[in-house]
Amino acid sequence: MDASQGGRLLPMQTDLIQEARRQVEICNACRYCEGYCSVFPALQSQRTFADGDITQLANLCHNCRGCYYACQYTAPHEFDLNLPKALAEVRRDSWENLAxxxxxxxxxxxxxxxxxxxxxxxxxxxxxxxxxxxxxxxxxxxxxxxxxxxxxxxxxxxxxxxxxxxxxxxxxxxxxxxxxxxxxxxxxxxxxxxxxxxxxxxxxxxxxxxxxxxxxxxxxxxxxxxxxxxxxxxxxxxxxxxxxxxxxxxxxxxxxxxxxxxxxxxxxxxxxxxxxxxxxxxxxxxxxxxxxxxxxxxxxxxxxxxxxxxxxxxxxxxxxxxxxxxxxxxxxxxxxxxxxxxxxxxxxxxxxxxxxxxxxxxxxx
Known part of the structure; x- marks a missing residue:
């Protein structure tokens, strides 16, 4: 069974979701961007994020980029957050794997x-x-x-x-x-x-x-x-x-x-x-x-x-x-x-x- 049907995730897809999950968890702890768009209320309603949750957040994101420019944890901070990019990569990967x-x-x-x-x-x-x-x-x-x-x-x-x-x-x-x-x-x-x-x-x-x-x-x-x-x-x-x-x-x-x-x-x-x-x-x-x-x-x-x-x-x-x-x-x-x-x-x-x-x-x- 392929990844799009709920089977084993491909290595690249796993890496993208893991990185997006890392960033989402930091955002959930910070909550500075609360109310920016639909992503953040959806994100903040949960404490843990399954792969399906990350896929949903990625497709809910419209890549407006406001959160990136407001964020205090972007590079050169050690957290190196770039949530618009992380979600965009998961979003595209989800389209490819579900197609x-x-x-x-x-x-x-x-x-x-x-x-x-x-x-x-x-x-x-x-x-x-x-x-x-x-x-x-x-x-x-x-x-x-x-x-x-x-x-x-x-x-x-x-x-x-x-x-x-x-x-x-x-x-x-x-x-x-x-x-x-x-x-x-x-x-x-x-x-x-x-x-x-x-x-x-x-x-x-x-x-x-x-x-x-x-x-x-x-x-x-x-x-x-x-x-x-x-x-x-x-x-x-x-x-x-x-x-x-x-x-x-x-x-x-x-x-x-x-x-x-x-x-x-x-x-x-x-x-x-x-x-x-x-x-x-x-x-x-x-x-x-x-x-x-x-x-x-x-x-x-x-x-x-x-x-x-x-x-x-x-x-x-x-x-x-x-x-x-x-x-x-x-x-x-x-x-x-x-x-x-x-x-x-x-x-x-x-x-x-x-x-x-x-x-x-x-x-x-």
């Missing part, structure tokens, strides 16, 4: 940018090759790539990652001792996620993510732009699916249709939010996060942003000779994003939600 299938996750976190670029380019060439073989007819995009071909490619690419994430979250829920979810738990967790409460560092002033001496809401707003932009894009795709299959109204759709009214602002928010987030990451101190996963984080952020941007570019060149090539590139980005979702930073949204749900349960127990 299904597991080997793909570790590869992306170390070589994310190259993998994403290769897949986008490869899928774009594939779509252009399909077009060269001839279309079955249709209007707009379907004149380039038949509707049945799109469904055959994208339905499995959407459903299989959902299955993978479902298996991973089930493993996580078991590891952290999750209980049956109530509506009250769900309301509390979704409320905190929607407001990005923990990115305000508890005091409402924001993160110290970019600069130790300055609180900023920038990271919180960038996250919100990405999240709500993605949800708008998903709603646009769902609206288009409903129009096609229920109302017998296939694409292309005019600007004042529901898919466009949802999708265009969604694409703008995703593209701008990801560009903003990438700039914030470039300005931040890598030593206060998981430096080993930095390339994967940037690779995913740029992939998601490019997916939104290419969708907007596709809309802009619709009806011109550039449309077929732009469609191939955009579909390549979308397919890559879907397939890599369980193994990239995209999965962290699901784990964050699960951690917030478990925290809501613990608060009422």
């Amino acid at each position: 299904w299938p597991q080997p793909l996750a570790r590869q992306f976190h170390t070589k994310g940018g190259a993998i994403a670029l290769a897949l986008v380019a490869g899928f774009a060439v594939l779509f252009l090759a399909i077009r060269a073989l001839g279309s079955a007819g249709g209007q707009g995009f379907y004149a380039v790539l038949p509707h049945n071909a799109m469904v055959a490619l994208f339905a499995p690419a959407f459903l299989l990652p959902l299955l993978s994430i479902g298996i991973s979250l089930r493993r996580y829920w078991s590891k952290v001792g999750g209980r049956p979810i109530t509506l009250a738990d769900l309301k509390t967790a979704l409320g905190r996620a929607a407001r990005m409460t923990d990115l305000a560092a508890g005091h409402g002033e924001g993160c110290n993510f970019e600069d130790e001496d300055r609180f900023s809401q920038s990271r919180r707003y960038a996250h919100q732009a990405i999240m709500y932009g993605f949800l708008l894009c998903f709603a646009a795709t769902s609206a288009g699916t409903a129009l096609h299959y229920i109302f017998n109204s296939p694409a292309p759709y005019p600007f004042w249709s529901l898919p466009k009214l949802l999708g265009v602002p969604g694409g703008v928010l995703v593209a701008l939010g990801c560009a903003w987030m990438a700039l914030l990451k470039l300005k931040s101190d890598r030593a206060l996060g998981d430096s080993g996963a930095w390339g994967g984080d940037i690779g995913f952020t740029l992939l998601l942003g490019f997916t939104g941007l290419s969708g907007l570019m596709l809309y802009a060149v619709g009806g011109t000779g550039w449309m077929p090539a732009m469609l191939a590139v955009h579909l390549g980005a979308v397919l890559t994003l879907f397939l890599l979702t369980p193994y990239t930073k995209m999965a962290h949204g699901f784990y964050r939600a699960a951690a917030l749900l478990r925290n809501a349960q613990r608060n009422r127990e």
Whole structure:
């Protein structure tokens, strides 16, 4: 049985959890950072910390870094505390060990940018090759790539990652001792996620993510732009699916249709939010996060942003000779994003939600 299923822990995973446990126990004795974010009330409600407790704390942490800059026990003190880094490393390791299938996750976190670029380019060439073989007819995009071909490619690419994430979250829920979810738990967790409460560092002033001496809401707003932009894009795709299959109204759709009214602002928010987030990451101190996963984080952020941007570019060149090539590139980005979702930073949204749900349960127990 592997580590993700509750069996023997791998040596690297054991070392990361042990180091995080050492730091958490010191923080629990000090309690200076009480109230900084959800991590510290959860931490201070316990005296001992099992491996599942450390995993839960790691996924509850939003890496705002306020605790590090407030701490009196960071280097050069002999305790050498760096809790944001310790929890970030456990967090990434938990995603890798709980992922299904597991080997793909570790590869992306170390070589994310190259993998994403290769897949986008490869899928774009594939779509252009399909077009060269001839279309079955249709209007707009379907004149380039038949509707049945799109469904055959994208339905499995959407459903299989959902299955993978479902298996991973089930493993996580078991590891952290999750209980049956109530509506009250769900309301509390979704409320905190929607407001990005923990990115305000508890005091409402924001993160110290970019600069130790300055609180900023920038990271919180960038996250919100990405999240709500993605949800708008998903709603646009769902609206288009409903129009096609229920109302017998296939694409292309005019600007004042529901898919466009949802999708265009969604694409703008995703593209701008990801560009903003990438700039914030470039300005931040890598030593206060998981430096080993930095390339994967940037690779995913740029992939998601490019997916939104290419969708907007596709809309802009619709009806011109550039449309077929732009469609191939955009579909390549979308397919890559879907397939890599369980193994990239995209999965962290699901784990964050699960951690917030478990925290809501613990608060009422």
